[in-house]
Amino acid sequence: MEHDEEVQIAGTVSDYLVQKLSDEERGEEFTVEYLRADFLAAAANALSTLRHKAGLTQAEVADQLHTKQSAIARLEADDDGAMSLRRYVDFALACGVIPHHFTFAPVDDARNFTIGQPETPLTFENQLNWGNATFRLTLDPDSTVLHGTFVVSSSATTLQEAGPKLSAVETQARSVRTRESAAA
Numbered sequence: 001m002e003h004d005e006e007v008q009i010a011g012t013v014s015d016y017l018v019q020k021l022s023d024e025e026r027g028e029e030f031t032v033e034y035l036r037a038d039f040l041a042a043a044a045n046a047l048s049t050l051r052h053k054a055g056l057t058q059a060e061v062a063d064q065l066h067t068k069q070s071a072i073a074r075l076e077a078d079d080d081g082a083m084s085l086r087r088y089v090d091f092a093l094a095c096g097v098i099p100h101h102f103t104f105a106p107v108d109d110a111r112n113f114t115i116g117q118p119e120t121p122l123t124f125e126n127q128l129n130w131g132n133a134t135f136r137l138t139l140d141p142d143s144t145v146l147h148g149t150f151v152v153s154s155s156a157t158t159l160q161e162a163g164p165k166l167s168a169v170e171t172q173a174r175s176v177r178t179r180e181s182a183a184a
Contacts, residue, residue, distance in 0.1 A: 014118035017034070018114075018115050018118050021034070021114055021115050022115060031111045031114075032107060034114075035110055035114075035122070037079070038122060040078075040079055040081040042121075043081070044075070044076060044078045045076075047075055047076045047088070047092075048076040050095040050097060051072075051076070051091075053095070054095040054097075056095060057069075058072040058073055061091065061094045061095065064094040065090055065091065075087065109131070110122055110127070113126070113127050113130055113131075116130065
């Protein structure tokens with residue numbers, strides 16, 4: 001990432017992060033670099049966490065991988081992503097676990113999540129919970145189709161995907177249409 005010597009930000013690191021991610025001129029470039037660095041650092045930190053949870057020392061993991069303790073220390077500090085995926089999996093296996101699966105998110109979604117929640121780590125679970133948050137959709141009271149307010153999952157891309165959550169609303173809409181037909 002580009003070094004910002006002359007930039008002065010009043011506020012927190014989160015304020016700075018949101019400003020850089022939202023920058024119209026360089027925001028996209030910064031986003032990609034930031035998300036890359038964040039993922040690689042989290043992957044390296046996970047190795048140390050795995051080893052500690054397994055109750056192993058670096059030397060014990062090194063013995064299992066037929067290498068030296070200093071090599072394990074380098075893997076745990078590999079924020080640049082230089083290690084191979086095979087070595088990463090071997091390290092996990094030495095700690096008695098296996099990576100279950102990787103998940104992928106569109107860069108724009110990850111960027112929006114980070115802007116909206118700069119203090120919250122970008123994980124699959126956190127982003128999923130954020131994406132499934134509900135919002136209130138208020139329809140215009142002058143509308144002849146439906147009156148009132150209802151909740152729709154923000155993860156639904158169409159009203160049909162919201163499924164059973166809309167059944168009461170659909171019933172209300174049919175009722176309004178029926179009353180309008182009877183009055184006509």
